[in-house]
Amino acid sequence: MRESSITCKYTTPIGEIMPAQRWIIHVDLDAFFASVEELRNPALRGKPIIVGGDPSSRGVVSSASYAARAYGVRSAMPVAQALRLCPQAILITPEHDEYEVRSRAVMDILHDVTPVVEQVSIDEAFLDVTGCERLWGPVETIGRMIQQRVMDEQELPVSLGIASSKLVAKIACGQGKPHGLVVVEAGKEAE
Numbered sequence: 001m002r003e004s005s006i007t008c009k010y011t012t013p014i015g016e017i018m019p020a021q022r023w024i025i026h027v028d029l030d031a032f033f034a035s036v037e038e039l040r041n042p043a044l045r046g047k048p049i050i051v052g053g054d055p056s057s058r059g060v061v062s063s064a065s066y067a068a069r070a071y072g073v074r075s076a077m078p079v080a081q082a083l084r085l086c087p088q089a090i091l092i093t094p095e096h097d098e099y100e101v102r103s104r105a106v107m108d109i110l111h112d113v114t115p116v117v118e119q120v121s122i123d124e125a126f127l128d129v130t131g132c133e134r135l136w137g138p139v140e141t142i143g144r145m146i147q148q149r150v151m152d153e154q155e156l157p158v159s160l161g162i163a164s165s166k167l168v169a170k171i172a173c174g175q176g177k178p179h180g181l182v183v184v185e186a187g188k189e190a191e
Contacts, residue, residue: 021186023139023162025127026169027110027146029103030157030178033063036102037092039155039184041129048073048089055079066178102154111151126166127157128171143181163189 011056018103048068053059059079071086090135103122116128136142143160150158161173163184172182
């Protein structure tokens with residue numbers, strides 16, 4: 001019998017290998033419906049936009065541009081109240097078919113990064129990118145890549161929070177809005 005010349009360079013028993021750091025990314029498209037409306041009509045860029053229902057029939061705000069938010073307009077607010085806060089706002093009836101198309105395109109981008117994508121709404125998702133650093137590099141690089149692809153391919157701003165849990169990733173995402181990226185290292189959640 002021939003003796004093998006192959007030697008193993010790894011000496012750590014399999015059971016002792018450290019597990020990969022868990023990384024969750026919360027992806028949130030910024031002012032999604034309003035951002036899509038700005039794409040559909042570039043003359044709206046930078047203006048206060050309210051996407052929502054008819055104020056005379058108790059319609060609510062589905063989305064508001066950051067220019068409208070500066071006046072206190074928020075999602076789920078009655079449109080009549082929003083228009084009192086920001087009378088110069090441009091009210092737009094939602095175009096759900098267009099939002100669905102854009103959302104699917106963004107979700108396709110996310111699935112290119114990892115197969116573990118949990119879409120939680122039309123404009124939000126959680127990604128488990130644990131171990132994806134081997135393919136894409138550090139998690140911040142993964143986040144920047146996602147932001148760049150969404151901007152390049154869909155022209156939509158997106159905020160990301162990256163942490164070891166969904167809750168912390170979602171909170172981090174909110175801290176970075178708009179179009180931000182916040183990474184919270186494991187063990188530093190209280191900071």
